[in-house]
Amino acid sequence: MELFVIPLIFALVAAFAPKNVVRYVGLLGAVASLVVTIVHAISFAPEATVSLVDPNYITSFGLTFKMGYDGMGLLMVILTNVMVTIILLANLNQKIVNERSFNAMVLLMQFGLIGVFTAMDGIMFYIFWELTLIPIFLISWWYGAPERKQVLVKFFIYTFVGSLAMLLSLMALGTYATDFSHASLVAVTLSAKAAFWVMGGFFLAFAIKIPLFPFHTWQPSTYTVSPMAGTMLLSGLMLKMALFGMIRWMLPLAPEAKSEMTCLVITLGLIGIVYAAIIAIKQSDIKRVFAFASISHVGLIAAGIMLFTKDSLTASFIQIINHSLVAVGLFLAAGILENRLNTREFSQMGGVAKLAPKFAFWFAVIGFASVSVPFTSGFIGEFLLLKGLYGYNWIVGLVAGTTLVFGAVYTLRAYQLSMYGSPKIEGFKDLTWNEMLAFFIISVIIVVLGVYPQVVIDFVGPSLDNLFNSMQASNTLVP
Amino acid sequence: MDALIVVFVTGLISMFIAMAKKPALVLATAVTGLSVAIGLMVCQWSHPYTLVKYEGLLFDHNAIKYSVLAMSFALLVIVGGYSHFKKEAEHTGEYISLLLFSTVGALCMTAFTDMFMFFLGLEILSIPIYVMAGSKKRDVLSTEASLKYFFTGSFATGVLLFGMAWVYGATGSFKLAEIQAAISLGTAQGALLNVGILMMMASFLFKVGAAPFHFWSPDVYGGSPNIVTGFMAAVVKLAGLFAFWKLFTIAFADANAVWGGALAGIIILTVLVGNLSALRQTKFKRLLAYSSIANAGYALLAIINQDSQSQQNLFIYLVGYGFAIIALIVVSLVLDNESDDIEAYKGIGRKNPFIGFVLVLATLSVAGVPPLAGFFGKYMVFSSAFAMYPILVIIAIITSGIGIYYYLRFIMTAMSSEETENLQTLKPSVLHYIVLAVCVVGLLAGGYISL
Numbered sequence: 001m002e003l004f005v006i007p008l009i010f011a012l013v014a015a016f017a018p019k020n021v022v023r024y025v026g027l028l029g030a031v032a033s034l035v036v037t038i039v040h041a042i043s044f045a046p047e048a049t050v051s052l053v054d055p056n057y058i059t060s061f062g063l064t065f066k067m068g069y070d071g072m073g074l075l076m077v078i079l080t081n082v083m084v085t086i087i088l089l090a091n092l093n094q095k096i097v098n099e100r101s102f103n104a105m106v107l108l109m110q111f112g113l114i115g116v117f118t119a120m121d122g123i124m125f126y127i128f129w130e131l132t133l134i135p136i137f138l139i140s141w142w143y144g145a146p147e148r149k150q151v152l153v154k155f156f157i158y159t160f161v162g163s164l165a166m167l168l169s170l171m172a173l174g175t176y177a178t179d180f181s182h183a184s185l186v187a188v189t190l191s192a193k194a195a196f197w198v199m200g201g202f203f204l205a206f207a208i209k210i211p212l213f214p215f216h217t218w219q220p221s222t223y224t225v226s227p228m229a230g231t232m233l234l235s236g237l238m239l240k241m242a243l244f245g246m247i248r249w250m251l252p253l254a255p256e257a258k259s260e261m262t263c264l265v266i267t268l269g270l271i272g273i274v275y276a277a278i279i280a281i282k283q284s285d286i287k288r289v290f291a292f293a294s295i296s297h298v299g300l301i302a303a304g305i306m307l308f309t310k311d312s313l314t315a316s317f318i319q320i321i322n323h324s325l326v327a328v329g330l331f332l333a334a335g336i337l338e339n340r341l342n343t344r345e346f347s348q349m350g351g352v353a354k355l356a357p358k359f360a361f362w363f364a365v366i367g368f369a370s371v372s373v374p375f376t377s378g379f380i381g382e383f384l385l386l387k388g389l390y391g392y393n394w395i396v397g398l399v400a401g402t403t404l405v406f407g408a409v410y411t412l413r414a415y416q417l418s419m420y421g422s423p424k425i426e427g428f429k430d431l432t433w434n435e436m437l438a439f440f441i442i443s444v445i446i447v448v449l450g451v452y453p454q455v456v457i458d459f460v461g462p463s464l465d466n467l468f469n470s471m472q473a474s475n476t477l478v479p
Numbered sequence: 480m481d482a483l484i485v486v487f488v489t490g491l492i493s494m495f496i497a498m499a500k501k502p503a504l505v506l507a508t509a510v511t512g513l514s515v516a517i518g519l520m521v522c523q524w525s526h527p528y529t530l531v532k533y534e535g536l537l538f539d540h541n542a543i544k545y546s547v548l549a550m551s552f553a554l555l556v557i558v559g560g561y562s563h564f565k566k567e568a569e570h571t572g573e574y575i576s577l578l579l580f581s582t583v584g585a586l587c588m589t590a591f592t593d594m595f596m597f598f599l600g601l602e603i604l605s606i607p608i609y610v611m612a613g614s615k616k617r618d619v620l621s622t623e624a625s626l627k628y629f630f631t632g633s634f635a636t637g638v639l640l641f642g643m644a645w646v647y648g649a650t651g652s653f654k655l656a657e658i659q660a661a662i663s664l665g666t667a668q669g670a671l672l673n674v675g676i677l678m679m680m681a682s683f684l685f686k687v688g689a690a691p692f693h694f695w696s697p698d699v700y701g702g703s704p705n706i707v708t709g710f711m712a713a714v715v716k717l718a719g720l721f722a723f724w725k726l727f728t729i730a731f732a733d734a735n736a737v738w739g740g741a742l743a744g745i746i747i748l749t750v751l752v753g754n755l756s757a758l759r760q761t762k763f764k765r766l767l768a769y770s771s772i773a774n775a776g777y778a779l780l781a782i783i784n785q786d787s788q789s790q791q792n793l794f795i796y797l798v799g800y801g802f803a804i805i806a807l808i809v810v811s812l813v814l815d816n817e818s819d820d821i822e823a824y825k826g827i828g829r830k831n832p833f834i835g836f837v838l839v840l841a842t843l844s845v846a847g848v849p850p851l852a853g854f855f856g857k858y859m860v861f862s863s864a865f866a867m868y869p870i871l872v873i874i875a876i877i878t879s880g881i882g883i884y885y886y887l888r889f890i891m892t893a894m895s896s897e898e899t900e901n902l903q904t905l906k907p908s909v910l911h912y913i914v915l916a917v918c919v920v921g922l923l924a925g926g927y928i929s930l
Contacts (some may be wrong), residue, residue, distance in 0.1 A: 060788065061859060125860075127849040134848070141894070149891065156887055160848075163882040168876050171862045172869075 001052055003040065003077065004067075004114040006033045007084075011107035016098055026103030027088045033110065034081035041078060046071045047462035049282055050107045052118060062179040066120035070462035074389030075317065075456065076117040076244055079324055080237055082300060082445070084110045087232045090332050090438040094228065094339065102229070107136040109233055116241045121296060122170045122180040123155060125249065129205075129241065132164055136233055143227040155222040158215075162208035164178050186252050187474040195256035199210070200434055203261065209242035210298050212265070213272035213434070223291035224344070228335030231287065234329035235294050243298070246305050247313060258308060264308045268448035271398045272299030277406030281413065285344045286337060290330045293407070297323050300403055303396070304385040310464050312388040317455055317460045319381030322369065322446070326378060329366035329442045333359075336419060340428055346414075349424025356430040360419050362439035369446045371408040377449035481525075482516040483536070486550070486555050489513065490579035497572020502565045506557070513554045513582075520537035520547050540589040541790055545721045548794070549589065549804045553582040558810040568781050574614065578591040578710060585591055585718035591726075593653040594643050597722060601639070601686070604718055605632055608711060613701040613702040616810040624702025631685070631695045639682035645675025647793035655730040663733045673737045679726070680738050687775045688768075689846040690752035695753045697756075700768035701819070708764055709808030712771050713801040720778050724793055728752040728785045735785065740784045746871055749776030757885045763811060766885065767804070771847060773882060774800055777860060777875055792859040794922045795928060799844055799852030802921035806841035809914050810834055821889060822878035824899035830905055835913045838893050844922045846886040847879055855926030 010029025017025045038412060044050065054068040069077060069429030096102050112135065115128030133156070159274035164457055172194070177184045188197060194241070208215045223231050251258060271295050279290035301323065304316045336359065337352070338344050369376040372383075382404065431439070449456065489512025520543050557578055564571040580603060585601025596929065609632065613625025649654060649672035650661035661667045686691040700708045732737065754771025760766040776802075781793040812835060816823040828835025844853035857879065867873045885891045907915075 061862060127854075129852075130849045134843070141891075153884075153887055153891065158881055160883050164876045164880050167861075170872060171865045171872070175866045284616070385768060414507070464876070 002036055003033075003052060003069075004111055006036060007107045007114065008108065011104045011111060014035065014103040014107060015150030016429040017103075018099065019099065022099045022260075022307060023088075023092055026099075026107060027085070027092065027369035028292050029103075029107050030081065030085040030088050030110065033114075034078075034085050036077050037074075037081045040069075041074055044071075046072060047466065048467065049463070049466065051120075053125055058179045058335045062174055062177070063123045064121045064179050064181040065123060065124065066181045066338070067115070067118045068120045070466060071459045071461070072244070072247065072317065072467075073117050073463075075321075075459050076183065077114050077470055079240070079321055080110060080113045080117065082441070083232075083236045083324055084113075086332075086438045086441055087229050088217055089235070089434050089449075090232075090335075092434040093432045094179075098142070101285050102139065102143065105139050106229060106233070109135040109139070109237075111243065112239055115242060119455070120182045122173070122182070122185055122249070124180075125245075126167055126170060128159075129166075129245075132241065133159060133163075135155070136230060136238060139233070140221055140222070140226040140230040141248045144229075144230065145225040150223040151218075151221040155218045156341055158208055158218045160214075162205040165201040166205035169254075170199045172198055172201070173191040182248075183470065186470055188253070189256060189474065190256050192256050192260075195254040196260055199250060199254040199257040199261055202245070202253070203265070206242040206245050206250060207265075207302075210239050210302055211295065212299060212302055213268045213275060213295075216295050217246045217386045218296060220288050220291040223294070223331075224285060224287045224372065228339065229329045230329045231335065235291075235331055236324045237300060239294075240324060241303055243305065243316065246302065247316070247345045248467075250378070251305070251308055252467060255308075258306075262306045262308075266303045266396060268300040268388075269303030269306075270396065272296060273303075273400055273403050273446070274361050275408070277403065277410060281406070283410075284346050286334045286346060286349070286418060287399060289399060289410055290327070290334055292325070293330075293410055294327055296403060296406065297326075300382065300385055300400055303400065304388055307388050307392055309388065310461070310468070311384065313464055314457050315381060315388060316451065318362045318377065318456050321386055321449065321456065322377035322381045325442050326366060327441065329446075330370060330440075332435070332438060335441075336431075341425060346417040348424055349418040350430055351425065353419040354423060355425075355428040359428075361444065362417065362436070363415065365443045366439070367411050367444070369395055369450075370411045372404055375447065375450045377446045377453070380450060426429065482519040482538075482550075483590075485512055485516040485519060485582060486579055486586065487583045488789050489516070489733075490576040490583065493579065494572050494576040496567075497576075497798065500568060502561070502571040502634070504533040504570050504655050505575050506561050506564075509557050509579060510554065512548055512579070513557070517547055517550050517554070520550070522844070523691055527661040534816075536587065537592045538590050541721075542796060545589040546586050547795075548798065549584060549585040549714050549717050552717065552805060553578060553704060553710070555805050555914050555917060556710045556713065558705060558844075558910050559805065560709070560812060561789045562733055562908045563704075563706060563812055563815075569582060570576075574611070577611050578706075581605075581611075581710070582714065585714050586723045586892065587882050587897065588773065589721070591692070591725070592655055594655070594658075594726075595653050597726070598640065598643065600636065600718075601779075602636070604715060605636070608715065611707045611710075612699060614707070615704055618702075620702035622702075624699045627695055628699045630926075634690075635685040636681040638678050638685075642675045642678030642680075642682065645671050645678065647675075649675060655726070657840040658730040659732065662731065666813075673733065676731055676734055676737055677741065680741065683719065683723045684745060687723065687779075688772050689718055689775050689779060690749040690772065691745075693749070693752065693772045694869075696772060697765045697768040700771070701765045703764075705764070705808055705811050707803055708767065712767065712804040712808075715879050716771065716775065716778075717797050719783070719803060720775070720793060720797065721781075724782050724790060727782060728789065739783060742779065742872060743868065746776050746779050746783065747874055749773070749779065754878040754881045754925070755884075757882070761821055761884070763816075763824070763889075764819055764823050766821065767807065770882070770885075771804070773878065774845070775877075777857060780864045780868070780871060780875060781860045783871075784860075784867055786867075787864060788859070788863045792863055795852070795859055796856030798921065798925045798928065799854075799856040802918045802925060803844045803853060806915060806918035806922070809911055809918070810838050810841075813911050815904070821892055823899060824889070824893045825895050826902060828894040829896060830898060830902045832909070833912075834905075834907065834915070835894060837919055839890050839925070840919060840922050842886045842890050843910070848882050850923075850926065852922050852925030888894065 112132035119125035276295035584604025615621035757769035844851035
């Protein structure tokens with residue numbers, strides 16, 4: 001219970017805290033939540049499923065309120081808490097117009113995210129899923145770039161319509177199941193046709209949020225106009241909800257349609273990998289480079305998830321965490337550049353490395369993880385995913401493998417254009433302590449996971465086994 | 480004493496008290512009367528009762544639930560609109576007593592057990608509204624609204640009466656239970672009955688503003704004073720929809736084959752017309768009117784789906800919708816903008832964060848964003864209709880997706896950083912704050928009665 005209540009309480013406190021301490025209240029909330037999560041994680045046995053809320057009561061329409069976590073869920077909760085802490089830490093020295101609403105919204109977002117990752121009931125999942133949309137919309141709306149309005153409306157409508165499709169799928173499933181708890185929904189056996197539509201509804205919601213290739217048009221502009229914290233939340237955590245949703249909800253609930261959808265999703269993922277990477281190379285706006293890079297990277301993860309084997313899912317989790325770290329790190333760097341130079345254009349950057357050597361160093365570390373240099377988490381994740389895709393079909397593996405080449409090109413190009421070259425600017429304040437600390441935490445996790453990815457494998461392995469077993473028990477697994 | 484009589488007598492008393500030219504006194508009378516009536520009604524929960532010596536009205540659990548809701552909405556509208564009544568102090572009494580009389584009609588419409596009482600209730604509900612719609616005497620639009628509502632409303636009433644006559648001819652009774660028995664035993668005259676039912680349905684659809692009987696509603700909503708618009712959207716719609724539910728799921732349930740298909744077509748048309756027309760509106764109350772047309776379509780989904788849940792689903796839907804509409808109307812009263820342009824709401828959120836918050840909450844609730852009351856209403860209605868009418872639900876969900884666009888546009892206008900000059904006079908009174916706070920509680924907690 002305390003897992004997701006703490007951010008909510010601190011969100012309320014932050015909304016009324018005195019102006020000069022509110023940023024520390026927000027950070028304190030995130031840290032408190034992180035500490036509680038770590039306490040949970042220490043006493044957690046990986047094969048267990050811990051119930052957080054279970055009133056043992058079913059409402060007239062089948063809502064059971066069940067919340068809980070297994071290894072996968074807890075891993076995502078830890079990720080959420082770490083990332084929100086980093087995001088608030090990095091924003092400590094930012095000038096923000098109304099800090100109360102900013103901190104309250106970030107913590108509300110954290111509450112929603114933890115809810116999404118711990119929901120064990122379809123309706124609860126949907127409610128928390130929608131709940132996250134409001135704070136992120138308001139953060140971007142209040143603190144974003146001047147040209148934000150059109151962009152954010154598009155973003156809201158896009159994602160809301162996707163969610164409605166998911167709601168439709170849940171309703172359809174609900175007509176077969178006794179209630180909406182995860183276990184009952186998994187136990188439902190659907191006809192191939194029904195399963196296709198159910199999975200289709202979920203897929204639309206998730207494909208828009210991830211975003212996969214033809215549904216991505218909202219993403220680059222939304223990332224660009226959002227403020228630093230907004231972009232970090234969107235790329236670092238919000239899209240992970242959708243990837244997690246694919247693993248926890250979409251595939252286990254309608255596995256009968258998996259064989260039909262696998263080919264489609266992998267194809268879309270591959271198109272995204274290549275198409276977005278090529279576009280990323282030609283961008284003149286640093287945030288747009290990283291936005292398209294994100295589309296390219298998550299295409300690979302989505303393709304890996306669709307294989308739905310234990311190895312590919314484990315690899316997907318490693319890559320989910322890695323992508324979170326890298327995206328937050330890169331957008332932090334982009335945000336620092338944007339805030340200090342008041343521009344996102346490469347044409348007005350250059351030579352920063354000389355003026356701010358510390359920044360150049362930490363930016364490079366994140367960049368290395370982005371191009372999957374060995375001993376960073378990026379290498380392990382991408383390597384395992386590509387291995388899985390080779391096993392599926394060698395042509396798929398080959399096309400997906402181009403991500404390594406393209407990734408190096410656009411990341412290094414962005415780094416080179418912004419950090420080296422003839423200086424076009426005077427005076428660039430180097431990193432402050434909080435930014436340095438944020439970069440440091442991200443880098444440490446990147447390296448630890450790169451050297452010892454077994455942590456993640458130990459965490460998610462047993463719970464993946466449980467998932468497969470429960471699907472097997474209801475005769476719905478078609479591996 | 481009966482709650483119905485209490486409300487009626489309160490209406491009478493407030494009319495006479497108004498002669499003292501003390502608006503506050505009238506308000507106090509109305510609030511006391513309605514509160515007493517609500518209290519009496521709640522106390523009656525465990526023993527349903529009928530009016531003495533006449534069984535046309537039966538306050539059973541359903542009727543009590545809807546009556547209490549109708550009276551609470553009426554109370555909120557009256558309290559929220561008080562600062563507006565006060566401007567024309569000499570007319571305060573008439574305004575408030577007319578609203579109370581109309582509420583009496585709403586109570587009759589929730590508790591009727593025969594068609595005669597239902598017809599009386601409908602007329603008692605409607606006639607004060609015809610008057611109220613035209614209460615801005617010097618305003619052309621208000622007069623137009625009043626006339627339009629009166630003419631089309633009278634015509635619909637005529638059709639309704641004619642339909643009742645057919646049904647009476649077919650079944651030989653005015654009583655719902657006897658009509659039901661006649662239909663299920665097959666003793667009713669088929670053709671007579673079918674014509675009667677369809678005529679009654681047409682007139683009902685007119686009252687709740689479903690397409691293609693909706694043409695009056697944007698003009699009437701737009702032209703009427705804001706308080707009356709709020710009352711129509713919250714109370715009149717509630718009474719109309721519940722009476723619709725009662726007649727068609729009790730009396731005409733077994734004739735489902737006659738009206739089910741027609742109603743399904745009407746629902747599709749209504750949600751499409753409502754949502755698509757709302758996209759390009761520039762006036763606040765016309766936007767509200769089209770949104771309420773669309774919402775009537777969603778509520779009709781609860782009626783067409785005649786399972787054991789449908790009454791409860793309709794109730795939750797109306798709770799969410801009513802609180803949201805009243806909150807929006809009170810915001811519009813606070814703003815007190817003559818032109819009624821949506822543009823006039825620019826910057827209201829920055830000027831007064833609490834009002835902005837209420838506005839966002841109410842609009843999102845109507846749009847159906849969880850975890851607000853509106854979401855639960857929509858969800859319950861959609862999910863229980865899904866098994867029987869999947870196509871209808873899919874269309875309803877797609878149109879909700881369209882709807883999010885105009886709701887969001889309204890929110891964005893309200894939350895924008897520019898300010899218009901008319902916000903200088905934005906001074907909500909304590910009563911406004913009270914009503915808005917009640918609405919916020921209703922919106923946040925309203926959905927949980929479904930659990």
